[in-house]
Each structure stands twice: as structure tokens, then as C-alpha cells.
Amino acid sequence: MNTIPQAVGPDASAPDTSADTLETSAAQERSAVLEKRILKDPGQFRVLTGDRPTGRLHLGHYFGTLHNRVHLQNLGVEMFVIIADYQALTDRDVADNLTWYVEELVLDYLAIGVDPARSTIFAHSAVPALNQLMLPFLSLVSVAELNRNPTVKDEIAHSRQSSVSGLMFTYPVHQAADILFCKGNLVPVGQDQLPHLEVTRTIARRFNDHYGNGTAVFPQPDALLSSAPLLLGTDGTKMSKSRRNAVTLASDADETARLLKGAKTDSERHITYDPTTRPEVSSLLLLAALCLDSTPQQVADDIGSAGATALKMTVTEAVNEYLAPIRARRIEFAQDRAYLRQTLHEGNERARAVADTTLAEVRAAMNSHY
Numbered sequence: 001m002n003t004i005p006q007a008v009g010p011d012a013s014a015p016d017t018s019a020d021t022l023e024t025s026a027a028q029e030r031s032a033v034l035e036k037r038i039l040k041d042p043g044q045f046r047v048l049t050g051d052r053p054t055g056r057l058h059l060g061h062y063f064g065t066l067h068n069r070v071h072l073q074n075l076g077v078e079m080f081v082i083i084a085d086y087q088a089l090t091d092r093d094v095a096d097n098l099t100w101y102v103e104e105l106v107l108d109y110l111a112i113g114v115d116p117a118r119s120t121i122f123a124h125s126a127v128p129a130l131n132q133l134m135l136p137f138l139s140l141v142s143v144a145e146l147n148r149n150p151t152v153k154d155e156i157a158h159s160r161q162s163s164v165s166g167l168m169f170t171y172p173v174h175q176a177a178d179i180l181f182c183k184g185n186l187v188p189v190g191q192d193q194l195p196h197l198e199v200t201r202t203i204a205r206r207f208n209d210h211y212g213n214g215t216a217v218f219p220q221p222d223a224l225l226s227s228a229p230l231l232l233g234t235d236g237t238k239m240s241k242s243r244r245n246a247v248t249l250a251s252d253a254d255e256t257a258r259l260l261k262g263a264k265t266d267s268e269r270h271i272t273y274d275p276t277t278r279p280e281v282s283s284l285l286l287l288a289a290l291c292l293d294s295t296p297q298q299v300a301d302d303i304g305s306a307g308a309t310a311l312k313m314t315v316t317e318a319v320n321e322y323l324a325p326i327r328a329r330r331i332e333f334a335q336d337r338a339y340l341r342q343t344l345h346e347g348n349e350r351a352r353a354v355a356d357t358t359l360a361e362v363r364a365a366m367n368s369h370y
């Protein structure tokens with residue numbers, strides 16, 4: 001899976017007249033063009049990407065974006081990885097075990113090959129100038145625009161809070177600050193994050209129009225869509241940090257076997273790949289294929305009438321073998337908490353320097369340089 005995500009056709013299961021699908025296929029076409037430009041001139045790009053510190057990263061994250069981050073880094077693209085600690089508070093009242101989760105994220109990053117000498121890993125709350133961008137940015141979007149953002153609507157529907165906080169409501173705006181503080185122009189995302197990126201692009205455009213005096217202070221960042229279809233959790237629902245339905249990078253081989261053994265399948269013995277009618281079986285086939293660098297159809301053919309038990313054994317072996325080197329590195333890094341903290345401190349320093357420069361530019365553009 002060491003490739004830049006390839007453009008894929010529109011999802012056959014979705015009605016292709018919907019605005020969503022049209023938007024997605026346009027983004028996919030754009031991603032294909034970007035892939036070529038990245039290969040030709042990686043130095044033109046700066047990636048901003050990140051995660052909330054609410055749990056360990058899992059296989060869905062890995063095949064969705066993590067492996068691609070490392071690939072982009074190794075191609076020579078400059079990368080900033082934000083640990084979005086304030087964002088953890090969008091859908092919960094208190095961010096539990098914050099320090100622990102932040103360090104676990106750093107560990108996950110190091111284990112998969114994010115190199116702190118080339119990529120900047122930092123925490124959102126440690127960069128005041130980044131956060132200050134939020135105020136001018138808030139002035140550039142309307143309440144109505146935030147109200148109809150589909151990602152915000154979806155997150156509100158799944159929130160653990162009884163009422164919607166202002167932070168949740170303004171989440172696309174602080175995410176715009178996350179991306180624009182370092183003038184990120186490339187954001188590897190899943191489809192669910194496309195509406196957010198649209199808000200970022202709008203804010204960048206409006207800022208330039210209002211204050212740019214003919215020059216572009218901010219780039220309008222592009223989404224780089226992942227080609228890997230979504231993996232389901234072991235219970236057949238969306239794979240999620242908080243649902244205990246995911247194999248994490250940090251799980252050991254036994255825990256992985258236990259989780260996958262309990263994975264939901266169906267009653268049909270013969271194994272076939274059919275994501276529409278057999279979503280759970282197909283997701284397991286896909287996972288095995290991603291680890292084996294094969295296709296889900298091929299894995300299904302190899303198992304055939306051996307049934308779900310054989311399928312689970314195949315997936316377990318494939319996952320454990322694929323993750324073995326990552327897990328070994330993770331264990332090594334985990335023994336040196338001081339190094340983890342130092343990595344983060346250095347990343348925070350670098351991010352602060354970049355954010356200070358951008359904020360100074362913004363204040364000058366807005367004539368608030370006193």
C-alpha cells in the first residue's frame with residue numbers, strides 16, 4: 001500500500017445524482033491531478049494533517065490516511081501533524097487522560113515512520129498564535145454557513161454532550177486555523193472531511209479578498225482523498241476509537257486474534273466479496289487484501305468454501321504480519337517517554353515560530369499592527 005491514493009470512480013452504491021457524490025467525484029479527479037504534481041515537485045506542497053487525542057490509532061486510520069502521510073513525507077513533502085487537543089472537547093465535556101493519549105499519538109506516529117527531523121508533530125493548545133487566527137476567521141463565515149455544514153451536523157448527532165457547545169459549532173473554523181497557520185496547501189482526508197475543507201477554502205479566499213490587497217496571504221488548500229474504501233469495525237459499524245471495535249496499531253498479536261475472532265460475519269459459508277450485500281465479510285476481505293497487497297476478490301477466491309473461520313484466520317495472520325515491524329518500533333519508542341516529550345516540545349517550538357510569522361502577516365494585512 002505504499003502508493004499515493006489513486007483516484008477511484010464514484011461509489012457504485014450511492015446514487016450519482018446527489019450533490020455529495022458529485023462533490024466527491026470532483027475531489028477525486030482533483031486528487032488524481034495532484035498526485036502527478038506531487039511526484040513531479042514535492043517541494044511545492046505543505047501538508048497539514050492530524051488527529052484528536054481521544055484514543056489509540058487503529059487500522060482504519062492506518063489505511064485511511066496514516067500510511068499515506070508517511071509516503072508523502074518520504075517523497076519530500078513538508079508535513080505538519082497536529083494533535084488536536086482542543087478539538088477533543090467538541091463532542092465531550094472533559095478530555096480524559098489527555099496527556100496519556102497525546103503521548104500515545106506521538107508513539108503511533110513514530111512507529112509508522114513519521115520522522116520528527118522532517119515532519120513537525122505539535123499540539124494545538126501549545127500554539128497560541130494559531131489559536132488567535134480563529135477570531136478573524138470567525139468574522140469571515142456566517143452562522144447559516146456553519147449551521148448547514150454536514151460534518152458538523154453529523155458530529156452533533158453523535159455527540160456525547162446533551163447540548164451543542166460553541167466549540168463544536170465553530171469546529172470547521174478552528175480547523176481552518178489549523179490548516180492555514182502554516183499555509184498548508186494539501187490536506188489528506190477522508191470524504192467526511194470534505195465539507196470542512198470547503199470552509200477552509202472559503203475562509204482563505206475571503207481573507208485574501210478582504211485584506212490581501214491584491215496578494216494571496218493564504219493558499220486555498222486542496223483535499224487529497226484516500227482511495228482506500230472504509231473499513232468496518234468488528235461489530236459491522238463504523239470503525240471507531242471509542243467503540244472498542246477496532247484493531248489498534250498498539251494491540252498485540254493475541255489481542256488482534258481475539259478481536260478478529262469475534263468479528264461479525266454472516267451465515268453464508270462460501271466466502272465472496274460483495275460490499276453491498278455482505279458488508280462485514282467484505283470488510284474483512286478488504287483488510288486482508290490491504291495487508292497482503294492483494295485484492296479482496298483474490299483473498300475471497302483463496303478461501304472459498306473454507307468459511308468464516310478460515311477467513312478470520314487469514315485476516316488475523318495478515319494483520320499481525322503487516323503490523324509486526326510497526327509494533328516492534330512502537331514498543332521500543334514506548335520505553336523512552338522522555339524522548340516522546342522532547343519530540344513534542346521541539347515540534348511545538350517549530351509550530352510556534354511558523355504561527356507567529358503568519359499571525360504577524362495577518363495583523364499587518366488587517367492594519368492591526370500597533
Ligand code: TRP
Binds near residue numbers: 051
Ligand atoms: N478533525 C480531525 C479528526 O477528527 C483532526 C484534525 C484537526 C484535522 N485539525 C485538522 C485534520 C486539520 C485535518 C486538518 O480526526
